[in-house]
Amino acid sequence: MDDSLHSALRSSVQVFTSHQEARSHEIRQQASRTPYERMVQFMELQQRVWGTDNPDVRESGAVNIEWRGD
Numbered sequence: 001m002d003d004s005l006h007s008a009l010r011s012s013v014q015v016f017t018s019h020q021e022a023r024s025h026e027i028r029q030q031a032s033r034t035p036y037e038r039m040v041q042f043m044e045l046q047q048r049v050w051g052t053d054n055p056d057v058r059e060s061g062a063v064n065i066e067w068r069g070d
Helices: 003-011 019-032 035-050
Strands: none
Touching: none
Protein backbone atom coordinates (compact mmCIF):
# COMPACT_ATOMS: atom_id res chain seq x y z
CA MET A 1 0.00 0.00 0.00
CA ASP A 2 1.19 3.50 -0.75
CA ASP A 3 2.56 4.94 2.53
CA SER A 4 1.35 8.48 1.82
CA LEU A 5 -2.21 7.28 1.22
CA HIS A 6 -2.03 5.01 4.25
CA SER A 7 -0.95 7.84 6.56
CA ALA A 8 -3.48 10.24 5.04
CA LEU A 9 -6.32 7.87 5.87
CA ARG A 10 -5.24 7.73 9.51
CA SER A 11 -4.22 11.32 10.23
CA SER A 12 -7.34 13.42 9.68
CA VAL A 13 -9.98 14.16 12.33
CA GLN A 14 -13.08 16.26 11.75
CA VAL A 15 -15.40 17.61 14.45
CA PHE A 16 -19.00 18.43 13.51
CA THR A 17 -21.82 20.11 15.37
CA SER A 18 -24.51 17.57 14.38
CA HIS A 19 -24.92 14.01 13.15
CA GLN A 20 -26.57 15.29 9.97
CA GLU A 21 -23.59 17.52 9.18
CA ALA A 22 -21.15 14.65 9.83
CA ARG A 23 -23.16 12.26 7.63
CA SER A 24 -23.36 14.70 4.71
CA HIS A 25 -19.60 15.28 4.95
CA GLU A 26 -19.01 11.51 4.96
CA ILE A 27 -21.16 11.09 1.84
CA ARG A 28 -19.28 13.88 0.01
CA GLN A 29 -15.95 12.36 1.06
CA GLN A 30 -16.91 8.87 -0.15
CA ALA A 31 -18.15 10.24 -3.48
CA SER A 32 -14.89 12.10 -4.06
CA ARG A 33 -12.71 8.97 -3.67
CA THR A 34 -11.42 7.11 -6.67
CA PRO A 35 -12.21 3.39 -7.09
CA TYR A 36 -8.58 2.63 -6.19
CA GLU A 37 -8.85 4.59 -2.92
CA ARG A 38 -12.09 2.76 -2.06
CA MET A 39 -10.42 -0.59 -2.74
CA VAL A 40 -7.44 0.29 -0.53
CA GLN A 41 -9.79 1.34 2.27
CA PHE A 42 -11.83 -1.86 1.89
CA MET A 43 -8.72 -4.05 1.99
CA GLU A 44 -7.41 -2.27 5.11
CA LEU A 45 -10.72 -2.67 6.93
CA GLN A 46 -11.02 -6.29 5.83
CA GLN A 47 -7.55 -7.06 7.16
CA ARG A 48 -8.32 -5.28 10.46
CA VAL A 49 -11.53 -7.26 10.98
CA TRP A 50 -10.58 -10.71 9.67
CA GLY A 51 -6.79 -10.68 10.01
CA THR A 52 -4.30 -12.00 7.48
CA ASP A 53 -4.63 -15.75 8.07
CA ASN A 54 -8.28 -16.33 7.22
CA PRO A 55 -8.88 -19.33 4.92
CA ASP A 56 -11.61 -19.16 2.31
CA VAL A 57 -14.44 -21.47 3.42
CA ARG A 58 -15.39 -22.13 -0.21
CA GLU A 59 -11.99 -23.76 -0.76
CA SER A 60 -12.12 -25.95 2.36
CA GLY A 61 -15.39 -27.63 1.43
CA ALA A 62 -16.38 -27.80 5.10
CA VAL A 63 -19.63 -26.20 6.12
CA ASN A 64 -20.36 -25.70 9.79
CA ILE A 65 -23.89 -24.47 10.39
CA GLU A 66 -25.07 -24.08 13.96
CA TRP A 67 -28.82 -24.07 14.41
CA ARG A 68 -30.24 -22.43 17.52
CA GLY A 69 -33.79 -23.30 18.38
CA ASP A 70 -36.35 -20.88 19.74
